[in-house]
Amino acid sequence: MAVSVTIDDVAAHAGVSIKTVSRVVNREANVSEKTRNKVMAAIEALNYRPNQAARGLAGRRSYLIGVVYDNISPNYLINLQSGMIETCHAASYGLALCPVAYAETGLVEHVMAWVRHSQVDGVLLTPPLTDCAPLLVALEKAGVPVVLVSSLGAGQVPAVVIDEVEAARQMTLHLIALGHTEIGFIKGPAAHSASQSRYEGFKAALAGAGIAINGAYVVEGRFDFDSGEIAAQRLLKGKRPTAIFASNDDMAAGVLHAAHKLGIAIPEALAVVGFDDTPISRQVWPSLTTIRQPIREMGNHAADLLLQLIAKKVLVEDGSSMVFQHGFELKVRGSSQKTSI
Structure with missing residues (x-):
């Protein structure tokens, strides 16, 4: 039977206190880069996986972030979610999915009920949910950190986009x-x-x-x-x-x-x-x-930004927003070429 690795084991391996390990795992500030790297190396070496329930009870967090979406392009969604999952896994967070129909009656009530039930620490919104002003207002009133993907929305919420x-x-x-x-x-x-x-x-x-x-x-x-x-x-x-x-x-x-x-x-x-x-x-x-x-990278960046908002590493002042614009590339392939037109 495999022996479960504990936070005490990680602390001993890294030569730091249990509290320091906890701060690193929870992405808290006030930890030097050298110490953080030392703890992360110990976590990797011991294959340590924090107990999500225990973390939630201790920090009053669920260690889940939610993705609310209504997008019928499976290729786009798979790429986007792959980037989000990668970031969440590295931070020992879970990713919860909330598929909705943008035109449904009671959309805002549906999403807010899901947020309360799942107890997510923050929400990522993809188009067209990014443009639903009543939903953004409801999330703000509930104090839920939000990041938009591929849309500026009304321009007052952090967003990861291209031009x-x-x-x-x-x-x-x-x-x-x-x-x-x-x-x-x-x-x-x-x-x-x-x-x-x-x-x-x-x-x-x-x-x-x-x-x-x-x-x-x-x-x-x-x-x-x-x-x-x-x-x-x-x-x-x-x-x-x-x-x-x-x-x-x-x-x-x-x-x-x-x-x-x-x-x-x-x-x-x-x-x-x-x-x-x-x-x-x-x-x-x-x-x-x-x-x-760069859909996967944008999902990665959006999830990382949301985790920073949750940890209060970055703050959004009233009436302002943060827009992170990624580059794009024209990929010329066989479906278009020089013609005699």
Whole structure:
């Protein structure tokens, strides 16, 4: 039978007090970097895992953070949660998931009841929940630390984002540089702030190039494969665009599927591009030109920021916010290339 490693064992191994080990485990301040590294090395060497229940009773915390989401793109969610889990594991925290329907009646009451029941120490919100002002107000009133992912919300809550507008502008400029002037655009759901931001970037690039927007070439999807295919079927009837910018990879994959069924050669007769650089962008054929949004790293950063807020290592003053902007990268692949257009 394996012998359970205790906090006393870690303290003895590191040559520090039990209190010091506790401070390191709980991510408290007032511990030197040298001592912290020594304790972490002992924890790793002994494979020590703190007792979550005991930690919660001692510190009046659950050592859980929650993720509230309504996003039907599984690739995005898996990447985001992977980064969050990585950070939580390193801090001996758990991650609790709260899936919701943004349009449901009583959304705020549902989420707040879940927060009370799960006793999470803080909450990570993903789009479109990030734009639900009543929910943000309710969480603030309850004193629950919150960090937004991929959205600025109302601008008064810490957020981890990329410049969605500029990223979409760069993607559209890529298509224009290839000779395309008839460009279709598939929006995401209106409730997602990213949908509007990406559309704004698309419009800005066209305006800068002196290209008028063709309203018939702009349709709305739901950020999933099926809606991308349906939108493409509309765009590819009759006179069609020479390029389609789908505002996420799942929808872009749906466009590829529709084009293949219609016998439209990609990229020779139709360029298709997406956004996010999720695994599906490299699994389809031809592989998708897309915007690499560092989703896993953003999840990692958002969870770390939330843990710092919980530990009061960083403070948010009333009326102010912290915005951490990550970089993006245009990944050119087989679905778009130089044409004779």
